Amino acid sequence: MRLFKKAAGFVAAAALFAAVAPAATAAASPRSTCYGGRVCLYAGFDYNRGQVDHWRDFTKDDSNFADNNWLNWDFSNSWHSMNNETSSIRNRVGCSSTLWQHPGYTGAHSTFTHNSNDGFLANNAIGNNRASAIDIWCH
Structure with a gap:
């Protein structure tokens, strides 16, 4: 009887792991690679990994x-x-770009150099869900 209880516990634990595991291994956005010559913004952390896939490139x-x-x-x-919904960024534009808190390039801001990535904007001056403008320095 004790062996049966252990086996039942193992089966229950395996079923729980199988139900949770897919969420932990969800793929990043298909757009998360960000093509050269663009700055890509994502509504979710970690380039929308496991979240609604909202993105935009500039x-x-x-x-x-x-x-x-x-x-x-x-x-x-x-x-x-x-507006006020960006959580991560990839910069492939070939120069620096700055996210600004307010329209018209004002308020708190964070600058990202070419080929930089940041999957967690909450740790920057711009913060999470606060970007309202982007300034790309190439021109």
């Missing part, structure tokens, strides 16, 4: 995110505003 300045919506994984419009 090749030039944008002084106000309020008029931009996130894109879905399939490049369709999510109809969800990106």
